[in-house]
Amino acid sequence: MTQENEQVGTEVDWGWTELIYSRTDARGVIRFANPTFCRVVGMEMDALRGAPHRIVRHADMPKGVFWIFWDRLKQGLPVAAFVKNRTMSGDYYWVFAFAKACEGGYLSVRFRPRGPLFETIRKEYEALRRAEREEGLSPEASGKRLLKRLEELGMEDFEAFMSAALAEQSAMRHKALGRVEQVRDRTVRELIGRVDKAQGIIDDMAVGFDRIRGEPINMRILSGRMDDGGMAISTISQNYDTMASEMWEDLAALGAIEGSDLQAMRHAFHQGHFALMIEEILGDAADALEQEAGAFDGDLAIAADVALLRDMVEEAESFARRKVLRIIQRCRLLPETCRRLRRKINGLDVVKLLCRVESGRMGERDTGLEGIIGRLDDFHSDVDRQLDGLSDCARQITSDGQALLLSSNSPHNPAPRA
Ligand SMILES: Cc1cc2nc3c(=O)[nH]c(=O)nc-3n(C[C@H](O)[C@H](O)[C@H](O)COP(=O)(O)O)c2cc1C
Structure with a gap:
């Protein structure tokens, strides 16, 4: 499975109430992965530990998203984003990921996304990925273009986007868990x-x-x-x-x-x-x-x-x-x-x-x-x-x-x- 094999494979059907957890070192090398992560991605725990996180990178993901992701993490800020990942068998799975710094590196918790904002962002990613290829956008230029698009969609900055996305995804998750509003x-x-x-x-x-x-x-x-x-x-x-x-x-x-x-x-x-x-x-x-x-x-x-x-x-x-x-x-x-x-x-x-x-x-x-x-x-x-x-x-x-x-x-x- 090469990184250029796009739009192939099928979506993995993982649980709406499950969580994927990983912790990395400062360079993004996985130090801990939970069993759900191993199962969904199709890797043994020992093989996943020590692998760079980009091992699950899907070629459909715009570089600009990771530019924003790392830019925030390096500033000590938390980050939340929709990410399409690939499995070892060439299938894919979407996550709504939250990541932040912790001692010695970073940690991330992800769950399965759905909802109108998710659908909007999927389309935005497709357009952005196309622009990256056709216009040769650098990761930074692509990231900045995404921020501008979010603003055009009514989210004043990335924090407002994260808030709206997390609110939508948490509400969906509550529904799946049968959790009532507190x-x-x-x-x-x-x-x-x-x-x-x-x-x-x-x-x-x-x-x-x-x-x-x-x-x-x-x-x-x-x-x-x-x-x-x-x-x-x-x-x-x-x-x-x-x-x-x-x-x-x-x-x-x-x-x-x-x-x-x-x-x-x-x-x-x-x-x-x-x-x-x-x-x-x-x-x-x-x-x-x-x-x-x-x-x-x-x-x-x-x-x-x-x-x-x-x-x-x-x-x-x-x-x-x-x-x-x-x-x-x-x-x-x-x-x-x-x-x-x-x-x-x-x-x-x-x-x-x-x-x-x-x-x-x-x-x-x-x-x-x-x-x-x-x-x-x-x-x-x-x-x-x-x-x-x-x-x-x-x-x-x-x-x-x-x-x-x-x-x-x-x-x-x-x-x-x-
Ligand atoms: C805590 C943490 C979690 C990450 N999770 C993912 C992930 O689920 N999928 C992914 O493609 N990249 C993830 N990354 C980012 C990768 O390290 C990498 O930057 C990304 O795959 C893009 O690869 P590239 O920079 O080599 O193009 C994560 C990084 C950190 C620090």
């Missing part, structure tokens, strides 16, 4: 729903702000057409413009720009959620290894790997807790920013009132001021309502976060910890 999983799901809702409110506010920014210009045009009262309207419009710009900055700090409160919360959420899902898979891998060792008829020195996996479960759990704390801390800033915005809206109300006085002075004449005032009225009541909605979201996010810190019903870490 309270903690539901809270996490609700939490991101609330962060999304807050982001939606801020996006709507940004649209309203953008629209209202044209009004001071309308006022100035109007003032130019008036012989009396023109000066007053022009001054009012300048005040309105200045105050609205200041509010725009507050809004940006809330959620409309990189590094804003909402974006920081969303980032912390993705990292925390990812850690929680990984915690479960690593814990499952430790359980599976123990069970396999019992059934395995040979020498399987698993104690060190089980301990390694259990340590990582703990590590993932405390990482997730730190991220939840970060969400709560950022969330505490939201009500103050909302109050600041509300004070400014009240200031704008005074400007609007002056507009109304001027309009009254004009009497019956149709100056167009009434139309502007009507639109300002609508804008102000929209912002009022949106700020209320945002404060509600902030309260709920804080209470979800606190509930998460208090509860720990992970299957591998059942005792709540302070």
Whole structure:
């Protein structure tokens, strides 16, 4: 079986609830492989130990994927990806693989993937592999092209892709295992729903702000057409413009720009959620290894790997807790920013009132001021309502976060910890 024999062989039918585990040295040479790995790939355990991991490399896999894979591992970051592997008989099997650094090298846990995102990625890989051949893309150029494609597919970066893929694959795995949704999983799901809702409110506010920014210009045009009262309207419009710009900055700090409160919360959420899902898979891998060792008829020195996996479960759990704390801390800033915005809206109300006085002075004449005032009225009541909605979201996010810190019903870490 050569590496160029593509699209041959059939897919291996391995269990939806099984896990493939391996640990390598720093260069990717296999140091430990579990019996499921040996069975699926069709190799004796002794032969697999000591072989480079690329022994299962399938020629259909784009080089760019491994470029991302190693780039992250070398930076000390975890990585998750869909990988097509080959067996020793020339068949193939797909995995959803999670890998991270451990003492002396790296470890990886994989399970069988399915679902819409998996199907999308399969097609992306095919296109990328073709581009590598036809355009002679380097692994780095190919990896970067994949990152760009993921962005076009709505995943802002590789972390967002990993989060989405892991969420889809974990849900599929739960189904296969008959595992019901835990309270903690539901809270996490609700939490991101609330962060999304807050982001939606801020996006709507940004649209309203953008629209209202044209009004001071309308006022100035109007003032130019008036012989009396023109000066007053022009001054009012300048005040309105200045105050609205200041509010725009507050809004940006809330959620409309990189590094804003909402974006920081969303980032912390993705990292925390990812850690929680990984915690479960690593814990499952430790359980599976123990069970396999019992059934395995040979020498399987698993104690060190089980301990390694259990340590990582703990590590993932405390990482997730730190991220939840970060969400709560950022969330505490939201009500103050909302109050600041509300004070400014009240200031704008005074400007609007002056507009109304001027309009009254004009009497019956149709100056167009009434139309502007009507639109300002609508804008102000929209912002009022949106700020209320945002404060509600902030309260709920804080209470979800606190509930998460208090509860720990992970299957591998059942005792709540302070
Ligand atoms: C922990 C770990 C797990 C890996 N798992 C796989 C795998 O399942 N399939 C695979 O093709 N490469 C895997 N690799 C990457 C290989 O080492 C190798 O980079 C890849 O097969 C591409 O080979 P190439 O760089 O020689 O083209 C893994 C590496 C590590 C460190």
